[in-house]
Amino acid sequence: MIKLIVLDVDGTLTDKIRKISLDAIENIRKAISNNIVVSLVSGNVIPVMFGLKTYIGINGPVFGENGGIMLNDSKITPFFDKTLPEQFLNEISKTTSAREMFTNKWRETSVAFTMDEEDIKTVLKKASESGLYIVDSKFAWHIMNKGQNKAFAVEHLKKLYGINNSDILVIGDSDNDLNMFELDVHKASPSNASQNIKNLSEYVSKYPYGSEIVDIFEYYNVI
């Protein structure tokens, strides 16, 4: 029986330009009223996640920076720091088109940037040499510490609530969700998900961009 649902945000609850699905919010609220714990895990910054928690009415902790930082009951817990990611971004900014995102001022455990297509290969190589973890959330590139990913957040929640893998449902669409899709939990995705995510999904909805939520929630009997 599902006790905890972990949701990615962009592309999973939203459309391509990040407008959130009202139908998704409605069904999240229904699941919460059925005593399911819902948690959000995103590449976004923690104050944005705080806003989503507040205005949607999310009952579980929310994670920003791909799992690197958690907000629960007005308490912020960073699990990593951004010294190494910041050094890396400073370094590549000198020789490539990498441009800092304005949201970095609110990041505590990672940095985000955009770059021109032609620099991607070079930067990925440098990141792999540096031992850092780099991921494309479709809206930005994120440089994080080793071990900083969404599976880390799911493992943290599992311990926090003292539940089993079979009690957990994760929903995501992009390759920055892959780590949590490699866990032995229930996994579902919208029709717009990447092929990698679909391959690891237990259930793939035929609906995209937030409209899959009601379908997936019905499939798993949480509403």
Place this chain on the structure above:
Amino acid sequence: MIKLIVLDVDGTLTDKIRKISLDAIENIRKAISNNIVVSLVSGNVIPVMFGLKTYIGINGPVFGENGGIMLNDSKITPFFDKTLPEQFLNEISKTTSAREMFTNKWRETSVAFTMDEEDIKTVLKKASESGLYIVDSKFAWHIMNKGQNKAFAVEHLKKLYGINNSDILVIGDSDNDLNMFELDVHKASPSNASQNIKNLSEYVSKYPYGSEIVDIFEYYNVI
């Protein structure tokens, strides 16, 4: 004809515990698709306003800290600074129950705090002596600079878009909205608004907490 709508958030688009009304979001999106510019002005921090702008799909600038800071097209413009408000909070923290809000780390032009009932009178007196502006948003007390209020934001938008007072509709519910309700623009409020706000409203809806939005938008022919 209304060209610009300025919306307060907490209590105007949300219920008492700050869950946002999906019906309000739906009607805001409708007004935007009718080429109305919609802007949000709140006591909240600017990254939370950035999140609301992104996920609702707000087309105008958003203001945080009661008008002290604006975000537009990924550019943040602070119009004040928080040196004096911060000094004030440090000072009163020594002798009263004033407790800093955890969101202050994301504030750039003001500070927010909570305090026990019995200290309110003393703190208001000290604030008035210090020449700062203090306001209760129902969720926290906010200390701001002189001239930092929601009317400042409305005047800024008026210049930005080169429009007249009669083109502007403001909607709010609390006494921290009073400054903008003193302007000679169109003003409307939900049924949960304070008596001061209702007295200054051109139209008071009989619906509360976000469900007034469709009613007010129909009254002003923006949807």
